[in-house]
Amino acid sequence: MTHLLSIADLGRDGIEEVLSVAEAFAEVERRPIPKVPTLRGRAVATLFFEESTRTRLSFETAAKRLSADVLSFSAASSSVKKGESIRDTVETIEAMGMDALIVRHASAGVPAQVSRWVRRCKVVNGGDGWHEHPTQALLDCFTVRQAKGAIEGLRVLIVGDIRHSRVARSQVLAYSALGAAVTLAAPGSLLPPSLDGWPVAVAGDLDAALPDADVVSVLRLQAERGSGAFVPSLREYAAHWGLTARRVARMHPQAVLTHPGPMIRGVEIAGDVADLPRTLATRQVTNGVAVRMAVLFLLLGGHGTTVPRAAG
């Protein structure tokens, strides 16, 4: 793996490799001392030009559990405020001897651009605008596979603000690469302007689509990206597209719910639904660390078995 910018970089084999290595790290997390010396002497920097709780903490925890050194950069308290460009910022951080950069930015394509500027660092997309959030989709697949046994043949229903969601784009690629059938359910205004080339079906009616789903991926209304203007009101959105207890009752008894967080209870998901055993949000967070350990491990020189490599 050179960089992880998009799920498309991985393909089915690459995704399977990450998931199987993540299995090994999930076991490490259950140990009395959940830390291994694998990346001792390596340094990982998180470069976040946009706020985050989960992704940054998860990557930093993952790096620390692999014994890597972690440097945390946040644009709000940096020289970016004085006008330093992203390129100069990246070159400065790389010059400090970093081995991997986790980049988040409100604009699509910034991690890819950063990957062209770096000399030897590996770049991981930690979420770029509406484009992609590959590690989120990987941890969703890992969690669903853990709950359902396999992804192949599952029917995945993605509900909510798909237009502004980088998670949705990564999920569509990952779930379909692993052989699941993906359906999108959203008000017309929150669907992407074009779905040309997307391997998905669209459901106009959430209530009709719910009974057929094995996995329901609930997405947050991205108010910071202006979603508010795309719906008449939050209450109306919640009434038509929110996962309420009444809607969950329509789901198959074995079907599960995922949510990438942060959850806005009472809008896209009702408070009591968020706390149901079939809602895997907390498990997703736990698994996120193992999956990001696997990504860092594979990027910084380790390998699983799907890609046999000559070694000496």
Next chain:
Amino acid sequence: MAERERSHTRGGVFVPRSQILSASDVHRALVRMSHEVAERNGGLDDVVLIGLQTGGVPLAVIMATLLTEAESAAVPVGTLDVAFYRDDFGLRPVLPEAVTDVPCDLTGRVVVLVDDVLFTGRTIRAALNALGDFGRARTVQLAVMVDRGHRELPIRPDFVGKNLPTRRDEMVDVSEHGVVIGSLQ
């Protein structure tokens, strides 16, 4: 890890040259080593067998069965994959089937590491580091089916099935079906 399994990651195939131990030789060695474990420790109190992934695991399982029969007391048996503790990091793949499963807290226990081949000693060094994360064992002992020499670290086995002088470029394949010496081609 079994050398034969590892051979594909080095871009070659294992070509056998001669059989060193037959299946019954291996079984007899396992019976003897099991008795030695019980003898050395005055029984099986606190003894835990840990098989190193992947070659040591089946041997540890057989030894645990033999010990249970001989001493009429159950011995906990676990598995350990040291991929994340190796100093030649990245040279060996993380095998999905190579699970780490340590059945109990190792604090105060007598841990017997079981592996198929003792070579440079680096796997055992990594295993000792890994064990530390599961508690402070009272003592750690090492049982190997084959000691092939060429140590690069001050590590020695406590129980040996067969001392087998080898050339560095040779490979030794161990299973319950026998011990075969060969090379990578």
